[in-house]
Amino acid sequence: MRLGAFLYPTGYHVAAWRHPGVPADAGVNFAHYAELARTAERGTLDFLFLPDSSAMRGADLPELSRAAIRYVAQFEPLTLLGALAAVTERIGLTATVSSTYNEPYHTARKIASLDHISGGRAGWNLVTSQNPYEAYNFGLPEHPEHAARYRRAHEFAEVVKGLWDTWSDDAWVRDKDSGRFFDPERIRPLDHRGEHFSVRGPLNVPRGPQGHPVTLQAGSSEAGRELAAATADVVFTAQHDKDDVRAFTEDVRARAGKYGRDPSSVLVMAGVFPFVGRTRAEAEEKRERLQDLIDPEVGLALLQSELGHADLSGCDLDGPLPELPPSDSGRSRGDLLARMAADDGLSIRQLYKRVAGSRGHRQVVGTAESVADELTDWYESGVVDGFVVMPPSLPDGLADFVDLVVPELRRRGLFRTAYEGRTLRDHLGLHRPVR
Known part of the structure; x- marks a missing residue:
């Protein structure tokens, strides 16, 4: 079973920041993030995931002033992941990057750098911007229309991955005696010219430990599924019905085959919003305490x-x-x-x-055993490869999952007891592209 941790600063529940156990300044508190990263790594989770937006999500200041999950005060995620790489050793480090308001060269360079800094643990969630307020920060009165954003995203991914392949793995000779730093025969400028981008290359960062850092994607619309099928190693989905998630998984994998990809190489992970207690009553009390704070x-x-x-x-x-x-x-x-x-x-x-809690993701409430039962059912039915865990509040919600549910999954032989590889691709069982 694959497991990732989705980290809004205070937790996934809209009222989490008001909980007495949650640091109110979580979004700009590095010690808080370091604690979360170490907790997730102690649980041998596959990766951390940081969502992002390039604008506050909304314009109503009185309403925004009463919320903490609307991107009003939190770190730029790739910068944060670079710092977290220094305080962790094995866990994957992933974050959202919008193809709408970034350039592929900058993105390829930053993520390749993170892959080197972390020893091969980097990943990126390729998205098109949905928050309309982002457009105002980039000189536009509104987003490009939906289809145009997705055409740009396809080309964006093509350029990023092409830039990661502009150097061969063995291009870097670094021979002091001969005076040769790299082999010029092992470089391949990209020379991309397309609808949205013209990028010569090469990238001025060597090919990373993973070759290609892991690509994640979370679109479930028609255009989103097509983008996921064409580009993603891991696909997130928000589903609360088993038949729906089965249909989603089969559809995305069938589309991947049309792009010449091995359908089984596309991992599908469903979001899960867990309230975990030592008793059912304790779990329900945790849920109601947050609901009362909305x-x-x-x-x-x-x-x-x-x-x-x-x-x-x-x-x-x-x-x-x-x-x-x-x-x-x-x-x-x-x-x-x-x-x-x-x-x-x-x-x-x-x-x-x-x-305000699950935002459409599957909510589970109960003991470690009952939560594990629900995850086991979906996993052993083959409808998903694993779950992106969305703790309701942080740090306690993540610690509850790691300390209560993970041992139960291990007891059932469904989750690792120790990391077996060094890179995020190792953790996820993904092959390393060779160049």
């Missing part, structure tokens, strides 16, 4: 954001979710939540309370 204004604003920045003003909060117009922001999550509301008969208020 600010209604923040909960509603978060729901509107997750629905593609829908406008629910004037709606009866105790009435059903209205039919929403199409959005040019992230589409798959909004569709998922609308289906959830319809299937479960949720009012807007009930939906925002649920969204």
